[in-house]
Amino acid sequence: MEPIWLSIKLAIITTILLLFIGIPIAYWLSRKQNIIKLVIEGLITMPLVLPPSVLGFYLLLAFSPKNAFGIWLHRNFDLQLVFSFKGLVIASIIYSLPFMISPIKAAFAHLPQSISQASYLMGKSKIQTFFYVLLPNIKPSILTAAVLTFAHTLGEFGVVLMIGGNIPGETRVASVAIYDAVETMDYNSANSYALILFAITFIIVIGVFVVNRNAVKSPFE
Template identity: 50%
Template sequence: MIDLLKTMEFTPFLLSFKLAFITTLILFFISLPLGWFLSQTNSKFKPILEAITALPIVLPPSVLGFYILWALSANSPIGEFFENTFGVKLVFNFTGLVVASCFYSLPFMVQPLQSGFESINKNMLEASYICGKSKFQTLIKVALPNIKPALITALIVTFAHTVGEFGVVLMVGGSIPGDTKVASVAIYEMVEIMDYSSAHIYSAIMVIISFIVLLSVYIFNGRSNKKFSGVA
C-alpha cells in the first residue's frame, strides 16, 4: 500500500482543487448580487429566474455537458467569437472546465445566499435605507455580515461540489493529463482499466474530503445557531 502511494500521480487532485477554488471565487461574485436580487424582488419573473438558476440540479450532467460543449465549441457563435477574437478555445482545456463548472455549480452558491438574505429581519434593511445607505452598501455592510452561516455553507458546498464533478467535466474537458484530467475522471479511467487498488485510494481520499467538508459546515452552522440563540 505504501509503495503504491509513492508511485501514484496526485496531479488530478491538484487540478480538482484549482478548478474548485477558481470556480468558487467566480461564482461568489456572480451569485452575491443574483442571490440578493432574488431575495428582494417581487417580480412575476422571479420563479422563472429561480427555475433557470436551479436547472443544473435536476438536469443529467450529460445533458448539461452536451449543451455547454456545443455552446463553447468553435461551431457556436460564442466559441467562434472567442476563438477568432482572442484566439482562445473554450473546449478541451482548463478554461472550458472553469466555464462549465460555473454553470454546473451555480445553484449551490446562489440558493444558500438567497436563503440567508431572505432570513434577515426586514426592519434591519429598512433602517439601513433610512440612514441613507444605498442598496449596494446595505448588501455589503448590513446583509452580508448577518448571513455568515449561509455564506460559509455556500462557499464550502460549492467548492466540494466542484471537486466531485464528473459528467460535465468529462464532456467539456475530456481527459488531458495535467490540464483537464481531474480526480473524478482519473478514478473513472482507473476503473476502466481495472486498476482497482489505485481507484480505491483515490475514492477513499474523495470520501474523506467530502466528509470533512460536510462536517465543517454542520459544526460551523451548529455553533452559529447556538451563538445566535444565546446558548454558549
C-alpha cells in the same frame, strides 16, 4: 496526485468566482418576485435536475470552435473552451450555480425588512447596508453555499468529461481518473482517488457544521 490537485484547483477557482457572481444574483432574486425572475431562477436551478451529460453536451456544442459562439470566442478573445481548463471552469460555474445561489437567496429572503430599514434610517446607503448589515447577518449561509459549491465541483464527472475530455495535467480531474482506473480494473488507484476525495469533502463539511454551530450558539451557553 496530479488529478487531485487539478480537482482542488478547479473547485477553488469555481467557488471564488461563484461567490462574486452568486451573491448579487441571490440578493436580486430574493427581492420582489416577477415573471422574469421566475424564468431566470428556473434556468439557474435546471442543473439540479438535468443529467450532467445533457448539460455537458449542450455546453460542448456551444463552446465548439465549429459553432457561432465558439468562433466568436476564438476570434475576439482567442479562447478555446473545449478540452481546456478554462472550459472546465466555465462549465463548473454554470453547473454549480444553483448550489451557490439557493442557500444565499433563502437567507436573504428570511432577513427581516426592519434590518434594512433601520440601516437606511441611520443614514446608510443601499451599498453600505448590503455589505455592512445584510452580508454579516447571512455569513453561515454564505459559508454553507461555498462548501456545497466546492464539494459539488470536486466531484463533478459528466460535465467535466464532456467539456474537458481526459487530458493529463490539463483536464484529467480526480473523478475522471477514478473512471479511468475502474475501466482498466485498477481498483487500487480508484480507491486511492476516491478515499482522498471522500476525506477532503468530509473534513470540510464537518468544519462547516462546527463553524455554523458556534455562530448560532447562544451567548448564555
